[in-house]
Amino acid sequence: MKHLFGIFLLLLSSFAMAKDPISTGFFSNKAVSGYDTVAYFTEGRPVKGSSKFTTRYQGAVWQFASEKHLAMFEAEPEKYAPQFGGYCAWAVSAKSDFAPSDPKQWAIVDGKLYLNYDAKIKALWDETPALHISQADQNWPQMIGKP
Structure with missing residues (x-):
């Protein structure tokens, strides 16, 4: 039993040390908590994205408020991430x-x-x-x- 607990702690610490390149929620794979990163540039404010307009980038799910913002991000993700x-x-x-x-x-x-x-x-x-x-x-x- 002690050995199993020790292995569990070792695995847990390995997971705690490894970080994804994109910050997402513990129970979610959404980047920026689902906010539209293009909107910061085009509207000058945070805008919640929609599950209707999503893409994957660097292992995370990115949501956008419109198809136009989605297309802008997909064309230049480094600019908007x-x-x-x-x-x-x-x-x-x-x-x-x-x-x-x-x-x-x-x-x-x-x-x-x-x-x-x-x-x-x-x-x-x-x-x-x-x-x-x-x-x-x-x-x-x-x-x-x-x-």
């Missing part, structure tokens, strides 16, 4: 850590979408976004196992 896989940009920068993000805590800087954990963390991000972007750009490759 949030940086750092949609994980909290401040956590990637300040802590070299994976933290979930809130689609309502967002910023577009130099044409790129960044998401943060909550309003308090977003305020920290907003103090020095260029610094956080620079730090996160340095941390991210090691976090996802790429040199």
Whole structure:
């Protein structure tokens, strides 16, 4: 019995250490909690996507509010996908850590979408976004196992 428990803990820790390249919910495979990433750029606000307009990208399901937004994303996913896989940009920068993000805590800087954990963390991000972007750009490759 002790051996089974030990094997279970080992497997659990292996799963906890491995992170998907795109942040999704624990019980869901939806990127950005189902929000339409194109809408941040075209409407300047978070808009919930629809299950009628979906695609797969980097192992996650992406939802959009319209067929037009879906087509725009499919044509240029790197342009519209949030940086750092949609994980909290401040956590990637300040802590070299994976933290979930809130689609309502967002910023577009130099044409790129960044998401943060909550309003308090977003305020920290907003103090020095260029610094956080620079730090996160340095941390991210090691976090996802790429040199």
